[in-house]
Amino acid sequence: MTTPNIEKKKIGLTNIDSRIIWLLLLFVVGIPLLNPIGLPVQVSPTTRDFHNTLRSAQGGVIALALDTDPAGLAELGPQLTAILHLARDNNIKVILVGWNNNAGFYADTYLPKVFSDVWETRYGIDFVNLGFIPGGETGMKQFAEDTWSITSDHYGESISQLPIMENIRTASDLDYIIEFCWNIDLPQNIMRQFVAPGYTKMLAASTALVYPSLLPFIGPDKSIVAAVKGLDGAAQLELLSGHPGEALKGTDAQSLAHILLIIFIVLGNIGLIFRGGKR
């Protein structure tokens, strides 16, 4: 193995060793996790919209499309839990699917968090885990046109044995599809295959990263009816659903990490001023 050619560099305010910054970040995030400060959380209008729209589906059936990578679960996982709680409290049936090949396993992890006490009796009636559907956009078209084309759920049980699927023959029998957005591609695929042909309406649960790209599509008369964003949105949703969880605990740590970032950006710029604005 060859040794990387790292050159010696001057030490100063504009070039603090990255590893020192990283160590500081570890402490700044870790300490509030151990000792929460408990800053109050305000519910933003977008999250309230999302909550009201979801509750309007009372008594209906919604599909949750878990198209995220594991890393997205940091934000989408708390959102998913809160949405499942809301669905259970408002008597909404949920169908969990996904075009990411992890989808079945996520559902397997998150459904018991909410439904563990009624798993044996209500699985297939109130909630179902249909698992992974291959093929990306092509697979979405297949599911939207003919829901029964996927033949069995994640655990291999035939779809005709599941009472919840009895009346769900195409996507138009769904009240909403909630897309768990991790990148901009998959939500747009859902818009193209589920919303534009008029099958069903769409809600978005998105990471803070992808939310800006979804902005032009969000609105009561546009493709995405309402959206919830990021860890802050998850915390607000937990507050609204009345089941406080992981997200509310994480917001303090997030606040402090941002303060650290702001400090470092300011430090970098101060160093720049002292050196006369040259790089």
Added chain:
Amino acid sequence: MAIDTGVLVASALIMMIYSFLYRENIVFRITEGAFVGASVARIIVVNLDTLRKSVWVPGLQGEIIWYISVILGILYVMMLTEGSYKWLYRIPVSFVLGSGLGLALAGMIKVSLIDQIKATITIPLVGAPIGEILSNWTIILATATVTFVFYFTSPREGILKYITIIGRLFLMTYLGYQFAGTIMMRESVLISQLTIILKGQGIWLVPLAFILLAIGIYYDWKKGQLHWMN
């Protein structure tokens, strides 16, 4: 108190990955290898399970039409051969691309073009409070000028130069907004990882990790390989 092996292994793995932040080392290399192998195996397992559910089980009931996909799929192997039949691997590729591109194009024109134009020209521009009207004009101005920032076939002269400047202003606003979102998302992921370590038995491993790190730094310093890095 029972030992939770799952959390201990998980915490150890997280710290082994973070050791890359100091520098590339044998611990990281082992984790990297384990993950690369695991991710390949996982996809194979999931794919086999999907095939069992969608091809094998219906096949037992006489629906053999899905075996077409197996025949097409096997052609991917031809990519590895050298010879006059290598081109056969492009047949499944062309199936996947043809359907994917066709579906994408048809829907894209509706969702990303027609709907967006409609949304822009139906923004209320009269009969609302003045603040809202000005804000609505901001949307239109942003859409129009940003489109010109990426205009390639004519030089940026005359009026186009000023349009581009306004466009870049809006672009920077958007990038700033997106920058904030990016940071928040990344920090949430970090928080979720540290929660796993700190909220369970993984916290026992933290002192051990720092001791190992200190030993590593000491040896690097002795060998003269400890450099200021930025």
Added chain:
Amino acid sequence: MITIKSGFTSSFIMFIAFFITVMLTYYLVSKGKKITIRKLPAIDALDEAIGRATEMGRPIHVTPGDSGLTGLTASETVAGLEVSSYVARRCAEVQVPMYITTPNAVVHTLQTDIASQAYRLAGQEFDITNSILFPYWTSFAVGISGLVYRENVAANICIGGWHGICLILMETASRIGAFQIGGTAATSQLSWFVACCEYYVLGEEVFAAGAYLSQSVADVSAIWSQDLFKLLVIAIIAFGIVISLTTGSDWFSNLFNI
């Protein structure tokens, strides 16, 4: 029996209009109409990167991004493949080892073939074990970081469609002092390319990069047709606003509902 679905007439007309624009510009460019594309320094720097690798005797890493060939990122990935093809050709000529990586299985089959062809044109044999598939985003991130670090690459060329993990690759490459050329159209990633790369193409410049490199009729005409269509879209928006401001009626915007 053919009937158009309700609400899709306007989309279909738009599709036909775009199709005709693409075909017409293709025809005009192939008949000799000159279209100049803005100069892109990053693409000119590819040769510099390969030159550095030759001097140092170290390999090159090139990747068309972490995206696939369907959906929105298709065009970025295609541009990335175009760049890979060019780099492979030059690497074969100067006999610099080249690694090419991707997380997408379909892209992997194509890129392996493209690299082999480029090498064959230069009379060389491409070792296909240097075309590596890490079939998952995060395994891709960690795999290429390890690869770049251990092989001590001289240059890291990462033009393509990126979703998030590019920063892991670029930070690692800048740690070992590799020469970096990158680019993407994903707005969430733009700032990191500015931070880490010596040369970069940003936003829709990526689409132009492919055309700039190949100068083929189809690619150049596509850039032209995009620009023409942008003008059309702006004109439609302006016309719609003027109509609604002057007459107050919404007949024009209703056209988009049919």
Added chain:
Amino acid sequence: MGSLLRNNLPSLITAILGFFFILTYYFTIQPLNEWSSTLAKIISLTSLFAIIPGTIILIKRNTANILKRGNESVRSIVTLSSFIIFLVSGLMGLNSAPWKWLYNNVFLILSTAIFSLLAFYIMSAAYRTFRVRSWESAVLLIVGLLTILGVVPFGAAIWSGFPNIANWISKFPSTGTARGITIGIALGTAGVIIRTLIGRGRLGGFIRGAE
């Protein structure tokens, strides 16, 4: 004959399928629309096989590394053994205890841990990059800071106006800009797709196998 087929069959399939799905998206054409779901399922299942060449290359590469007994051999042994362990436990069934344990405590954790490296890198990259050298970077920074302060509870605790500013930025200038970008990218992508479907342009050339 052979070369004619080789050069044209793949691009012909691409074109036929592409226009088939475009037409059935806009029009109701019987019986084509009834076939489209079946066809979509067959193609979706086909995409599962694309992993094969990559896997074979990976195994080949790692076996070669082990046989060379170089620096890479330790990592290659780990790669192959983890591949086999995951494969075997997965073949025992996706609900078997070993697979669930491995998936939740190794795969999910490693995947997220690698991604969380970005939280560190982003910190140092932001520190190094975001120097106010021009009005453009100033705008970017100010908007970024305002948004952060508007979203996290800490900002609202300082001044209650921050959430409103963040909401305004997201609702108006960002929406407009994102729309402009969306239109641009849609046009770029549509251009590539049409060129590919008619067998021209780079991707069309790749499918044809032309160099």
